Amino acid sequence: MSALTENAAPAPFTDEEFRDTLRELPPSAKLVAKVLEDDAPLSQGDLAESSLLPDRTVRYALNRLEESGLVDSRYSFTDARKQVYFLTV
Template sequence: MVPPDYNPDGPSGPDQPVEELLNQLSPSQILVLKTLAYEGWLSRNQLKKETRLPERTVKRALSTLEDHSLITKITHGEDGRKANYNISPVVELPPKFGPGVDYSDPNQDQNTDDI
């Protein structure tokens, strides 16, 4: 589900091509992005468990990825403190960031090699 106010170009439009931006991310930011691509919607706490990164590192990675419109955030509850994150629908990870998988279908077999 994409929030109604979601803008794939970010608040002021794209600053640079997505692949160029991906090449500038830190290893922690790439790990968080890849985890969201494979797992789908996750909370910050779930990301911390999945990636085994410190909470502060996950929080900073999410902030950077969100600033560059690489992920989407949906808040829950009346106070807006609970949030889930997912890779933005317009972001397609290049092959060097993982196998060619349709990230929108969590039931897709990730191994496409014939046995």
């Protein structure tokens, strides 16, 4: 049986693990991660505006980053209809 329980959060990435995981992702995911590194949490629309990428490309990048465990999301405190994204590091 695993030492982690269902509610336990996974251990955060080290900087080296973060970079190694990010290295395998497409350029759009790298750009979105860089924008989040500088100014998080941001909504998908804010990320599209800051990165100059189309909304669809940002959504794809966020999906790839979330699948890799590098990005997480929560509902915005200022507008509960929106989700905001942030790095897990």
